[in-house]
Amino acid sequence: MNYIVLDLEWNQAAYKSVEEEDLPFEIIEIGAVKMDQNTNILGEFQRLIRPQVYPFLVRRTKQLTGWKDKDLDEKGIYFEDACAEFLKWCGNDCTFLVWGGSDLTQLERNMAYFDIKIPWKYPLKYLDVQKLYALQEGEGKVRRSLDVVAERYELESDRPFHHAVDDAWYTAQIFKRIDRKKYEDYYSIDYYNIPKNHFEEKTFSFPTYTKYVSRQFNLKEEALNYRGAREFRCRVCGRRLKKLVPWFSDGRTYMALGECPSHGLMKGHIRLKIAERFQGYFVVRTVRSCTEEDADAIRAKKEGVQQKRKDRRRRTSQKKREAREAENAKKNILQRETKTKDTAKKGTKKGENV
Numbered sequence: 001m002n003y004i005v006l007d008l009e010w011n012q013a014a015y016k017s018v019e020e021e022d023l024p025f026e027i028i029e030i031g032a033v034k035m036d037q038n039t040n041i042l043g044e045f046q047r048l049i050r051p052q053v054y055p056f057l058v059r060r061t062k063q064l065t066g067w068k069d070k071d072l073d074e075k076g077i078y079f080e081d082a083c084a085e086f087l088k089w090c091g092n093d094c095t096f097l098v099w100g101g102s103d104l105t106q107l108e109r110n111m112a113y114f115d116i117k118i119p120w121k122y123p124l125k126y127l128d129v130q131k132l133y134a135l136q137e138g139e140g141k142v143r144r145s146l147d148v149v150a151e152r153y154e155l156e157s158d159r160p161f162h163h164a165v166d167d168a169w170y171t172a173q174i175f176k177r178i179d180r181k182k183y184e185d186y187y188s189i190d191y192y193n194i195p196k197n198h199f200e201e202k203t204f205s206f207p208t209y210t211k212y213v214s215r216q217f218n219l220k221e222e223a224l225n226y227r228g229a230r231e232f233r234c235r236v237c238g239r240r241l242k243k244l245v246p247w248f249s250d251g252r253t254y255m256a257l258g259e260c261p262s263h264g265l266m267k268g269h270i271r272l273k274i275a276e277r278f279q280g281y282f283v284v285r286t287v288r289s290c291t292e293e294d295a296d297a298i299r300a301k302k303e304g305v306q307q308k309r310k311d312r313r314r315r316t317s318q319k320k321r322e323a324r325e326a327e328n329a330k331k332n333i334l335q336r337e338t339k340t341k342d343t344a345k346k347g348t349k350k351g352e353n354v
């Protein structure tokens, strides 16, 4: 098995109105570094790509990469050829490494657009070095940029940033400094291909949590209410958890709190995601062990949500009441006015009679 560190540069439509729906980002450079199992560098790969969908580089791409239209026209080859060469160079047995999450998905999107057969099936596991760095440095959900981390690890080089092959090289150097025994089990799952059906759905086990990816649904509600998505099992033994706080939504994600008699408190998260490949939705559910404090935070959140809902209901009913009262007041005034007019008319009639 070899590691392939992949990095891409891409270009996009100058205006939203000329954007190709199936290809918001067109790859203009593929860069990669190959390492053996012991992270010795075996070689580098670099191809510039002549764009076919968005022929002119937008300003941002030019500024970021330093490439000019002329460079791509003169030195670039077509994506179909570059991709074929890249796949051949990767070989059959490799693990992809990237910085941040989206490069593999973008590569697959471009492959799909240009009718290139995608050789990877669900689940395609890869290592996100940016995430591994955050884990190693205890930075939790914080994500640092490549140049910041390169500086922190004192990677001295005159290689520029934002050139695919150079960024891949920096990523490789950072990966060499990651304690692989400790962090390599924290792989990521590429979501370009998601489970096609119920039978392909799996729960993946990580050192501190489990992750489940659902198949695709047409509607948000279908995905969120799917029974498989709402399963809540112990991340260690797989037993169904006793629900202390059932699934509830804070507007963005769904949360739950449960307990396993042998493995303690666990919190669950369900996130709704947009399926890249087809227009639809799927959900990702994670279950991780938690402390009493985490549990209290979830309970407080649930109470907060309930309180908000109550307040909202109260506000709505008050508004309705006020509207009703205003309507009634208007009616009363109208009635009174009509009455006064009637009396006035009668008055005149009476007067006429007299």
Ligand SMILES: [Zn+2]
Pocket: 234, 235, 236, 237, 238, 239, 260, 261, 262, 263, 264
């Ligand atoms: Zn358990």
